[in-house]
Amino acid sequence: MSIHGRGVDSHGPLSGVLRAATAPAHPEELAGEQAAVAAFRDAQPAPRRSLLARILTVKAVVIAAAAVSTGVVVAATGGGLPWPSTPTPPPAESPATQEPASVPAVTQPAGPPSTSSTSTQEPPGPETPPSTAVPGGGGKAPRSDNDKENDKPRHGKDEDKKDTTVTSQTVDPHGPSGSTQTPGSSARGAVTAVPPSGAKPPSQGG
Amino acid sequence: MLYREVQPGLVRYLRGLVGDDAEDLASETWLQIARDIRSFRDEGAGFRGWAATIARHRALDHLRRNQRRPVAGMSDDVLADLPDTQDTADQVIRIAATNATIAFIATLPRDQAEAVLLRVVVGLDAKAAARVMGKRPGAVRTAAWRGLRTLAERLEHDREGVGVTQAGVGTPRKAT
Numbered sequence: 001m002s003i004h005g006r007g008v009d010s011h012g013p014l015s016g017v018l019r020a021a022t023a024p025a026h027p028e029e030l031a032g033e034q035a036a037v038a039a040f041r042d043a044q045p046a047p048r049r050s051l052l053a054r055i056l057t058v059k060a061v062v063i064a065a066a067a068v069s070t071g072v073v074v075a076a077t078g079g080g081l082p083w084p085s086t087p088t089p090p091p092a093e094s095p096a097t098q099e100p101a102s103v104p105a106v107t108q109p110a111g112p113p114s115t116s117s118t119s120t121q122e123p124p125g126p127e128t129p130p131s132t133a134v135p136g137g138g139g140k141a142p143r144s145d146n147d148k149e150n151d152k153p154r155h156g157k158d159e160d161k162k163d164t165t166v167t168s169q170t171v172d173p174h175g176p177s178g179s180t181q182t183p184g185s186s187a188r189g190a191v192t193a194v195p196p197s198g199a200k201p202p203s204q205g206g
Numbered sequence: 207m208l209y210r211e212v213q214p215g216l217v218r219y220l221r222g223l224v225g226d227d228a229e230d231l232a233s234e235t236w237l238q239i240a241r242d243i244r245s246f247r248d249e250g251a252g253f254r255g256w257a258a259t260i261a262r263h264r265a266l267d268h269l270r271r272n273q274r275r276p277v278a279g280m281s282d283d284v285l286a287d288l289p290d291t292q293d294t295a296d297q298v299i300r301i302a303a304t305n306a307t308i309a310f311i312a313t314l315p316r317d318q319a320e321a322v323l324l325r326v327v328v329g330l331d332a333k334a335a336a337r338v339m340g341k342r343p344g345a346v347r348t349a350a351w352r353g354l355r356t357l358a359e360r361l362e363h364d365r366e367g368v369g370v371t372q373a374g375v376g377t378p379r380k381a382t
Contacts, residue, residue: 014358017357017361021308022327043243
């Protein structure tokens with residue numbers, strides 16, 4: 001040691017003292033090793049991956065919340081959500097342009113020659129099921145007229161049957177809506193007469 | 207491991223400063239080292255110097271609270287005839303010899319004892335020891351040299367005293 005070369009006798013009794021002072025570690029001196037190791041482990045920083053996962057989780061939650069809120073707003077503004085305050089009318093009583101039965105019927109402009117003089121017809125709606133049935137089953141339209149006017153072969157006979165039985169219907173002149181959902185093509189719609197005023201709307205499926 | 211390399215010198219340095227409370231202060235020092243290891247910056251003294259600085263602050267706080275200095279556990283007569291560690295088989299004797307040596311060094315004046323402990327026991331150079339003590343390297347060198355010189359003189363004096371005593375006992379007294 002350099003200290004020994006500065007005038008201190010390295011071979012005297014002091015050498016024994018210095019050797020004892022710099023002796024290897026005794027087991028008693030290392031008794032706190034486990035505690036020190038535990039302290040170092042506790043002081044270790046959190047793994048980087050967990051931090052990244054935390055950030056990604058937060059981002060995912062924020063994006064999901066934004067998407068959900070945006071979807072709700074869009075659906076609400078677009079009318080996709082049923083509002084509890086607005087009662088949904090039944091299909092047969094949609095707020096259509098239906099007049100009471102006492103009003104003279106309006107003839108479809110493109111419709112075929114109607115056999116009924118008191119029918120009200122909605123715009124063409126071949127996909128819409130019939131809402132009302134004609135009282136008494138109604139008559140059947142002439143086959144020849146339907147074949148001529150109908151350019152949609154997928155309807156077939158069933159559609160023809162519907163046309164013969166489904167017409168516009170005045171539901172309830174005193175009701176809140178007083179409307180009628182009229183299916184079928186315009187060419188074959190006006191084949192039946194509207195029941196008298198105040199008549200109860202027949203059940204669907206006739 | 208780092209602990210096994212640093213801990214012996216650290217606990218002996220603390221033993222020279224505070225005595226028997228060195229073990230507890232060493233544990234507290236390691237806890238603080240583990241807590242502040244990320245803020246460690248080598249400023250010339252290295253990790254040993256940084257650990258010694260933490261231990262020194264702990265020791266000074268401890269001394270301020272207790273207002274006492276360690277006392278020597280053994281007399282200088284025992285240290286004068288201290289056997290070589292290479293020849294010592296009994297571990298208990300070695301531990302006692304180490305502790306007695308540290309206590310003997312602690313009897314020096316404060317700056318000399320600390321300089322000797324940091325340079326000899328902890329293993330720091332003069333510059334690192336000066337950083338720990340907050341002094342200039344030249345002052346630390348001087349303090350260490352004076353401390354070792356004082357220890358050597360004490361040991362020589364004890365040996366001479368024992369030899370004189372033994373010679374006096376063995377020499378027949380002349381009648382006058």
